[in-house]
Amino acid sequence: MPLLSTRMHCRCADRLRGANIVPTVLILVISIAVLLGALAGYFFASRPRGVDASLTPSRTESAVWPQVATAAVAADADDGVGREKARIIRSLEAEAWSLRDKLADRDPASIELEALRRQHRELAPALDDALREAARYRQLVVDIENNAPPPILLGAAEPDDLKLIVGIGPVLERMLHNLGVGTFRQIARWTDSDVAEFDAKLPEFPGRIVRDQWVTQARALHESKYGERP
Numbered sequence: 203m204p205l206l207s208t209r210m211h212c213r214c215a216d217r218l219r220g221a222n223i224v225p226t227v228l229i230l231v232i233s234i235a236v237l238l239g240a241l242a243g244y245f246f247a248s249r250p251r252g253v254d255a256s257l258t259p260s261r262t263e264s265a266v267w268p269q270v271a272t273a274a275v276a277a278d279a280d281d282g283v284g285r286e287k288a289r290i291i292r293s294l295e296a297e298a299w300s301l302r303d304k305l306a307d308r309d310p311a312s313i314e315l316e317a318l319r320r321q322h323r324e325l326a327p328a329l330d331d332a333l334r335e336a337a338r339y340r341q342l343v344v345d346i347e348n349n350a351p352p353p354i355l356l357g358a359a360e361p362d363d364l365k366l367i368v369g370i371g372p373v374l375e376r377m378l379h380n381l382g383v384g385t386f387r388q389i390a391r392w393t394d395s396d397v398a399e400f401d402a403k404l405p406e407f408p409g410r411i412v413r414d415q416w417v418t419q420a421r422a423l424h425e426s427k428y429g430e431r432p
């Protein structure tokens with residue numbers, strides 16, 4: 203009997219211990235479920251509401267979009283510069299055509315003016331010769347009126363061109379004619395006293411006769427022209 207009662211007492215204790223474990227496990231499961239629910243709620247609450255993840259740009263897209271925008275701005279700027287260049291080119295071309303038209307209108311007048319200038323250049327030497335010849339004849343008339351011996355009346359010999367002597371120009375030649383000297387032979391035969399006399403008669407050109415050696419030149423020119431000594 204004691205043994206039977208002991209066994210029954212043990213069975214009752216096991217049943218009671220099993221009955222106490224079941225509530226504990228149930229509470230533990232509920233706690234875990236609550237904890238998982240809280241974690242899920244926090245996760246969903248941390249995400250932005252009303253925004254589609256597919257519409258949110260990624261890091262790569264965020265880095266590419268500024269470059270695309272910059273390229274678009276640069277392209278717009280290039281287009282603006284190109285349009286400005288085209289406008290300037292058109293303006294310059296219009297101005298160039300206008301200048302061509304003006305030059306075309308002025309061409310006949312320019313050609314006529316150039317022809318007149320060329321004609322003036324061609325006639326200038328002849329005009330100078332005519333003026334010199336007129337001055338010579340005028341001086342001849344003045345010399346005759348002043349009773350000075352003109353070149354054609356200096357003697358039987360034809361007067362020489364005294365300007366061939368270095369140092370004698372038109373003025374000196376006219377002055378020598380007024381003094382009765384018109385040939386190389388006359389100058390070639392001058393003595394020292396003659397040189398001094400004529401030097402005194404030409405006060406505007408002191409020492410010119412000796413300095414330029416008129417006598418020596420006149421001898422050489424006379425021999426060259428007439429083939430004989432003066």
